[in-house]
Amino acid sequence: MDYQVVTLKEKIVVGVSAVTSNSDPKMTETIENLWSKLYQEGVHESIKNKLNDYAIGLYSEYEGENYCVTAGNEVSKAENEELSVKVIPPGKYAKFSVHGHMQTAVVEAWNVIWQMDLDRSFTGDFEEYLNDDFENADIDIYVALRS
Template sequence: MKYEVINLDEQMVVGLSARTKNSAPDMVTVIGSLWNHFYQDGIYDSIHDKINNKGLGVYSDYESDANGEYDITVACAVSKSDKLPPNTVKKTIPAGKYAKFILQGNLHQIIAAFWQELWIMNLDRTYICDFEEYQEVSDVENATIHVYIGIR
């Protein structure tokens, strides 16, 4: 898989969070229900001071590596977090070096295939924070997703 190495500034996000692991039988359900709740129940609309309209899937607080537990936060980037909507959390995407991947195609197929391929890739990951930034998802068949993987 092709990627570009970039340096990112720290970014604050607000959204909904849960803890899971890749081998958990309900992992897909946990993540999917966060996305559904975020958009269908008005959480996205209730978040103030958004810096853009992109949805983020943030993976943080790793227990160890791809085999351990982690937090998944479905969120959007904000300029400040003075008032958090009920049941939301604030997280920080740390500044640092990231491998940036650009995915295009069917939303569900490209993201699942990406993670399967990443887990076997020889990439010197930090396991501090990784995130998906959904550029355009109104057309599920032609989605564009930027994925940022923290690297050393």
């Protein structure tokens, strides 16, 4: 799978979060519930200072098998005290661009990425959903690299 190395500035993400792990049998349900809260419970509309309408799925705070998952949006300033605020640190990222069914394309891409020999920093990996076409989604996946 092809990728390009990009340098990103810090990003602030506001949304809803939960802790899970890849070995948790409820991982998929946990992540789906976050997206449901974001879009079906009005969280997306309530987020202040959105820089755009691109949804972000952030994986951060890696501790052993556990990590924090956040579904939200990039903002210029965090002003929603009731929501999670996460920072995507500046640095180098491997950027993978995928297209297809929103869930299937992402799962397939991560399955390939996990097998790659990337010099990962585990400081914050994320997906940026560039449109809301569930069947024909354009998604960029960013994997944090060591500098």
